[in-house]
Amino acid sequence: MASKDETFRTPAAQGGPLDLLVVGGGINGTGIARDAAGRGASVLLVEQDDLASYTSSASTKLIHGGLRYLEYYEFRLVREALIERERLLRIAPHIIWPMRFVLPYTPQARPAWMLRLGLFLYDHLAPNMTLPKCKSLDFRTNSAGKPLNGTLARGFAYSDGWVQDSRLVVLNAMDAKAHGADIRTRTRLVQARRVNGLWEAVIENTRDGSQTTVQAKILVNAGGPWVSEVLRERAQVDSDKNVRLVKGSHIVVPRLFDGPQAYILQNPDKRIVFAIPYEQKFTLIGTTDVPWTQAPGRVEISPEEISYLCESVSRYFTKPVTPDDVVWSYAGVRPLYDDAAKNASAVTRDYVLDVDTQGNQAPMLSIFGGKITTYRKLAEHALEKLQSFLPVLSAPGWTADQVLPGGDLGEGGFDGAVSRLAAKAPFLDAQLCWRLVRNYGSRATEIVGDARSMADMGEQFGGGLTAREVEYLIAHEWAQTTEDILWRRSRMGLHVTDEDAGRLDTYLRGRQPVAAKSAS
Template structure:
């Protein structure tokens, strides 16, 4: 039997799940397929910021920055357990950018997008009297502080998928769309599951949210002539043992006029990135190059007293960003805005090109605004003022953490912190009626217990060790190879 839905979304990154959630919330029936795991490519390889993009002001991308800053406020409300405010420090180097230019940029940053609202504004700091000065080299005496936000990027994708599924969408991971053709007044798509079995889905509209593969999807799956090209840019990050103790992040200007972030990461580490390099290989498995590692170490060494070498790197990751082709000369100057293209030569086909993590919700809203009326659905947009994403029911995460620790004094502080900042109020469901660590089942390393693994398999589409260790959590930073083997063996019994 052929399944029938209103909308088939191809791609389980942040844009795909955002569109699926928005569409099902307006009353459309939705099916989403992803050939790998949710957020397994670009959406889990970001710098993990919800931000306007301070550097885009130099490129006169005022509309993009304003849109992103407005979205920052929406997302802080939507998922306070995985998105939280972060203050950034910009040490001043007069030969790179004059102070007056930085002050103007920060003034605009404070006030674009209907103002900063809940976050403190920017200000000038003297490092001799500020906690962020201690890790910096002695030649830095003044800088600027401003606000943005941090996000657990892969979890943001999963939470959108969970909310879409709760509202009635069907989410299929490890399911590839191998062909799609217009058939009468709709689309007939052939989907292939991990075991090689195939089935057909008929949809009134098709959404191409394949990220780096959006153009090749049109070429190889839909077989539709088009004029769209994407510029693939590889961005890489390194993780090192923490360089500083405080909770601020740094934004560093480089001699090539790029910027690099150094961000507190998973309590014990510092995340440094990113690079911007033209990429022409398969986007499935990008890897950091030795030159990129050296670039990021050198970038940090220009500012920090503690000098890094590639041997300090405990983990690195790379992702390929599908950016709109434009006339920019350098990879770092390519626009991060997006294009939504609706092909109506028959049943609707909506293509998503470009975009950035921060604006995924707005992109999704605009996409469904354009698609829904073509399907006879005129229900209004709803996600801007929607209830929080799963787990975000209590805005004060510190209070939630205190409550969970007081009711479960046997729970180690670091584990409680990680659970609350991953699952929010759903940490209570995960812990259930357990009265001690033994009740959580087998420990797969670094306080990853069987109860959490079972929760992720049951509610979050986790099937492989990598899904859990590097996307649903970052426990992979701390586990050993034997731990991974035990977890993999356990997950094999769950499939």
């Protein structure tokens, strides 16, 4: 880290200021950094914690159009999201894959004609959709009805996508770095001010307290739940735009049903709850929508939310779910654009991009709202708004068809990549081989390297997590802590014991820090 008050320069910006300083290492910040760097801009991204530490790792992990948003006439958002769903399935096939959703019909929630109309629109709002269309189900004969209670006779099935959300953030950061961006985690914006037509910002390493002054032509505020704080307190910018914080919580229980399908369940309060296969052995249940007025950051599920989610699924499944069944839970604060809706569930999931220049001064772009499915399109729209201030951003958009790191799976797609890794490393058991490709795609071979046995993979930390994988995550993916590795990179937190986690923590404390290498 540079010494206190040293002015930062990237190689691309020698002799001048940075083009973009991006604040926030969630999906929107990393998506913008990737797109801008690929167009030739010099970019520095700072994140006060780890990549995807907050909202972007606390989603329901769906790449979807948002079926229920049709009820609020969000047709543009749904259409854009459906188009993006197809693109993301192509550019990240290792961490994003199709999933079939079963929607039981209950006349107390929404009438059948409304569901049919909504599903018809969902299948036809966007062109060239490749996923299977909606169809009606008879639960008396269809296997999807087996785990449901006997009061449910029929329903519908439709298609959407599943994503490893925190890995999507990391892959965008890796590709941004491969195109020349500087990605700094555990680095926060202390303050920013306009000086002589530029932004002059003080950033701080949160681990050692050292500070650096950086200059940039444009400041991008992708602070998520902190967007208003960055705007008004750290950059001293007035705005009439506001963020509305809504807490969403999820629970994980032992697997409730067999099969690859997920369930979307309608509640009497008109909200919906998903029950989704998760990590082979579990079911993910969520989410809630609770207004949040406290400071953002680390939030936890409340007992009331746990009860609500348990009751929601128990209303549908033969096997009831109780709070005692919960093996893990997580919660996050969604930074939605404040559209003055009374009901938290009705607040728009669309995004608003606000550019402030305060009379032809250095521009600041702030992002309000958004959803993980539309992050890539949001980044394109953000750069379109900034093109008049920075001509390099007028270069053609390029991210729609460019695969993310590891997404070049080759012949046979995902299954083909698994077969090739198994042939290269026959000592890997089938489950570990599958997991490595599901996490890292074609880059799984970099983790295995020249290993010829499991002993060559180094120390074992449980569940198939090895020192080689850990070192890869440290060197290429900015992982630093046990939490980074177990919960945001490898998703092994549910599969290792406390003793295993303790050994990993000891291992990390005993090694020297290594900066993330280029992802090129």
